[in-house]
Amino acid sequence: MIRKILMLLALCGTVALSIPVFADEAKAADTATAPAAEAATPAAPAAAPAPVPNKGDTAWMIVATVLVILMTIPGLALFYGGMVRAKNMLSVLMQVFATFSLLAILWAIYGYSIAFTEGGAFFGGFSRVFLSGVTPDSTVATFSKGVVIPEYIYIAFQLTFAAITPALIIGAFAERVKFSAVLLFMVLWFTFSYLPVAHMVWYWAGPDAFTTADAAAKASATAGFIWQKGALDFAGGTVVHINAGIAGLVGCLMIGKRIGFNKEAMPPHSLTMTMIGASLLWVGWFGFNVGSNLESTGFAAMVFVNTLLATASAALAWMFVEWGVRGQPTMLGIASGAVAGLVAITPACGYVGPMGAIVLGIIAGIICLWAVVGLKHMMGYDDTLDVFGVHCIGGIIGALGTAIFCSPKLGGTGVYDYVANATAPDYSIATQFVSQAWGVGTTLVWSGVVAAIAYKITDLVIGLRVPEDQEREGLDSTLHGEKAYHM
Amino acid sequence: MKLVTAVIKPFKLDEVREALSAIGVQGITVTEVKGFGRQKGHTELYRGAEYVVDFLPKVKIEAAIKTELLDQVIEAIEKSANTGKIGDGKIFVFDLEQVVRIRTGETGAEAL
Numbered sequence: 001m002i003r004k005i006l007m008l009l010a011l012c013g014t015v016a017l018s019i020p021v022f023a024d025e026a027k028a029a030d031t032a033t034a035p036a037a038e039a040a041t042p043a044a045p046a047a048a049p050a051p052v053p054n055k056g057d058t059a060w061m062i063v064a065t066v067l068v069i070l071m072t073i074p075g076l077a078l079f080y081g082g083m084v085r086a087k088n089m090l091s092v093l094m095q096v097f098a099t100f101s102l103l104a105i106l107w108a109i110y111g112y113s114i115a116f117t118e119g120g121a122f123f124g125g126f127s128r129v130f131l132s133g134v135t136p137d138s139t140v141a142t143f144s145k146g147v148v149i150p151e152y153i154y155i156a157f158q159l160t161f162a163a164i165t166p167a168l169i170i171g172a173f174a175e176r177v178k179f180s181a182v183l184l185f186m187v188l189w190f191t192f193s194y195l196p197v198a199h200m201v202w203y204w205a206g207p208d209a210f211t212t213a214d215a216a217a218k219a220s221a222t223a224g225f226i227w228q229k230g231a232l233d234f235a236g237g238t239v240v241h242i243n244a245g246i247a248g249l250v251g252c253l254m255i256g257k258r259i260g261f262n263k264e265a266m267p268p269h270s271l272t273m274t275m276i277g278a279s280l281l282w283v284g285w286f287g288f289n290v291g292s293n294l295e296s297t298g299f300a301a302m303v304f305v306n307t308l309l310a311t312a313s314a315a316l317a318w319m320f321v322e323w324g325v326r327g328q329p330t331m332l333g334i335a336s337g338a339v340a341g342l343v344a345i346t347p348a349c350g351y352v353g354p355m356g357a358i359v360l361g362i363i364a365g366i367i368c369l370w371a372v373v374g375l376k377h378m379m380g381y382d383d384t385l386d387v388f389g390v391h392c393i394g395g396i397i398g399a400l401g402t403a404i405f406c407s408p409k410l411g412g413t414g415v416y417d418y419v420a421n422a423t424a425p426d427y428s429i430a431t432q433f434v435s436q437a438w439g440v441g442t443t444l445v446w447s448g449v450v451a452a453i454a455y456k457i458t459d460l461v462i463g464l465r466v467p468e469d470q471e472r473e474g475l476d477s478t479l480h481g482e483k484a485y486h487m
Numbered sequence: 488m489k490l491v492t493a494v495i496k497p498f499k500l501d502e503v504r505e506a507l508s509a510i511g512v513q514g515i516t517v518t519e520v521k522g523f524g525r526q527k528g529h530t531e532l533y534r535g536a537e538y539v540v541d542f543l544p545k546v547k548i549e550a551a552i553k554t555e556l557l558d559q560v561i562e563a564i565e566k567s568a569n570t571g572k573i574g575d576g577k578i579f580v581f582d583l584e585q586v587v588r589i590r591t592g593e594t595g596a597e598a599l
Contacts, residue, residue: 265538267531332533373535386534 051148053139056296061153064291068160071284072100072167079277079339080171083332083385086269087474088175089484095170095182102183103163103190111162111190112155115198116140121225124199131155141206142294145418149294157291162198165240166190171385172248173255173464175266176471179479181462188454189247193447194239200224200446201231201239201439210418230432231439232406232415234303235292237347237398238443245392246444247451248383254455255464257382259471271331278335282311285342289349299350306349307342310361314341317365333369336390340368343394348402353411360401368394392444399440403432488583488596489557490549494522495568495576497546506567507550510559513599516549526574545576551583553596 077096081089103111113128128134134155139148166186204227209219220228226238233239260266268274289307293300318337323329344364345357352360371389383389406412407429415432417424458464465471470478477483495503500517507515521542528541552560557580564578588598 265540266536267533267538326532328532330532336534377535 051139051146053149054147054295057142057147057149057294058153060296060300061149061157061291061294064287065153065157065160067284067287068157068164068291069100069284071281071288072160072164073097075277075280075284076164076167077277078273079281079335080174080385082270082273082275082277083171083268084174085266085474086485087476087483089269089476090480090482091179091475092170092174093484094179094480095174096167098179098183099167099170099186100163102186103166104159106187106190107159107162108155111195112158114191114195115162116154116158116203118203118205118222119199121223121228122196122200124195124203141208143207143416144295144297145207145210145421147295154294158198161236161240161288162190162194165194165236165244168240168244168387168391169248169251172252172383172387174384175475176258176465177255178462178464178466179475181458181464184462185251185454185458185464188457189447189451192454193243193247193450197226197243197443197446198239200226200442201233203227207418213419216419226439226442229438229442230435231399232351232402232432232436233347233399233439234350234402235289235346237343237395237402238439241343241346241391241395242399242440242443243395243447245388245390245395246448248387249381249392250448250451251455252381252383252388254452254459258384259468261382268332271335275331275335278338282338282342285311285346289346293350302354303349305354306352306357307345309354310345310349310357310364311338311341313358313361314338314344314365314368317341317362318369321366321369336372336386337365337369340364340390340394343368343391344398344401347395347398348405351402351413351415352405353413356405356411360398360405363401364394364397367397396440399436400433403436404429406432488551488586488599489554490551490581490583491557491560491564492547492549492579492581493564493568493576494520494545494547495564496570496574497544499568499570499575500546500548502567503548503564506563507560510563511556512550512552512560514550518547518549520545520547524574524577543574551586551599553599 073096077093080096081092084092108131110126110129112131113126114124117124117127119125134151136150136152138151140151140154141147142149166189169186169189170182201224204223205219210216226233231238258266285307286304290300290303293303315334315338318340319329319334322333341361341364344360345352348357348360368390371393372386375393376383376386376389381388404410406414407427408414408423409427412427414423414427416422455464466475466478493503497519504515521544523541523543526543528539528543531538531540548564550560561578561580569575585594586596586598587594591598
């Protein structure tokens with residue numbers, strides 16, 4: 001609602017400002033000597049001036065959006081690609097590239113509208129379908145009253161999230177799924193899981209609506225389901241990582257293990273690529289997390305530091321535990337630890353302090369290591385690239401950990417009260433933990449069920465798996481007619 | 488004429504080549520190979536998935552030589568490829584029936 005008002009105001013402002021300009025042009029045509037100062041005749045005063053985006057904020061959001069694209073292609077693609085066998089390298093790169101491109105288009109057609117316009121608590125509306133009504137002057141709210149950013153860059157920034165999240169799932173069923181099946185599954189899962197979960201967690205009317213307690217209650221009622229439960233998710237622990245992670249687990253359970261799993265050697269074909277990919281993920285993640293602040297402020301700088309420290313501590317935690325338990329520190333281990341740390345700090349990065357971020361990283365590094373080494377072995381599923389173990393488990397640690405380390409007593413920010421225009425004085429870890437658990441539980445169930453149905457439909461329509469001989473020969477030559485390496 | 492084939496540790500290749508050049512061997516052919524002998528393989532661990540690597544990378548060199556050079560060649564390889572540790576490799580000696588230099592058509596010892 002507030003966005004509509006803001007847009008209306010922006011529109012009024014534009015019209016009001018343009019009138020004297022036209023008048024000036026007409027005058028200039030008549031009498032070339034008319035003094036230019038006449039053009040400065042003030043327009044009729046508007047009720048309240050519509051906020052104008054700050055150029056610094058806009059510039060930062062453009063850079064942040066580019067960084068998230070870098071994080072996906074090539075970052076995620078190389079991180080994943082390096083871990084599969086050489087015969088399937090291109091299939092992974094292709095799946096990530098095509099998923100990103102496909103969902104970018106769907107985002108513009110209907111995704112943005114369903115996720116980020118007012119509707120119900122689970123789905124948004126259709127007012128922005130085909131990006132209708134968006135102009136260079138359209139703005140959206142940020143987390144500060146009276147501060148807006150251009151809607152176009154917000155659309156693009158959120159597009160990158162909508163495109164990388166489904167791409168994360170690819171790792172769970174890598175090396176055995178038909179390319180066409182991946183595309184169909186992505187459309188279904190994106191539409192019925194990503195969009196509603198993004199709406200549930202992130203859609204709210206914006207801070208300007210929170211003027212009085214009554215107005216706040218009214219504005220809150222229009223927000224998404226998980227938002228209304230009070231769950232905090234700064235950059236996508238639930239929306240991105242738990243959402244994708246559980247869909248990955250359902251996928252590898254329904255699709256089945258790769259031929260030769262636990263019998264044949266399936267070592268990563270290039271940990272160099274994986275290291276490059278992990279490093280690009282780390283760099284790109286600054287766009288992801290810091291960009292989620294929507295403004296270029298000191299708060300953004302805090303998010304930056306948290307993202308830096310949690311990642312470093314998780315990388316070290318994974319490395320040292322592996323070193324102690326298995327005898328050697330590995331490149332794959334430290335890279336995996338870094339990604340686990342990035343995942344865990346994602347929901348928390350705007351709510352915790354730097355020391356909280358370090359502790360959260362250590363916890364994520366150790367538990368995610370256990371998830372991919374111990375839990376996976378115990379349960380016997382073939383999550384090829386550990387999407388569940390790193391993204392879902394790491395996301396849950398981050399989401400629940402946010403409740404703990406958000407506490408001002410533990411160096412966190414507490415929760416901001418937009419009515420009082422100050423940090424709420426009474427932060428309760430237990431209350432917040434329950435809110436966070438709502439976010440985690442809802443996402444797990446919603447995405448898990450949607451994923452199961454989407455895989456089933458895809459299996460019936462196209463068939464999920466490639467035939468055995470194609471799987472043995474590798475997907476690069478059989479599905480794409482090319483090879484990653486000619487040596 | 489003899490054909491001497493030796494399987495050695497890859498990092499010893501340069502020393503072996505120098506030692507053979509020094510005693511007048513005109514050329515060798517080198518192949519990267521994998522194999523197993525008494526030296527055990529090793530295990531690799533990727534996120535908890537343990538793979539036993541049985542076949543270790545080695546370098547195979549082949550040299551066609553005059554029979555009178557044989558003892559010197561064996562000695563040169565033995566000395567230059569030796570580390571004293573398990574996995575140093577082996578030398579195999581075969582009788583060589585014929586050699587032809589393709590460019591000139593020379594045959595036998597002339598072609599070596």
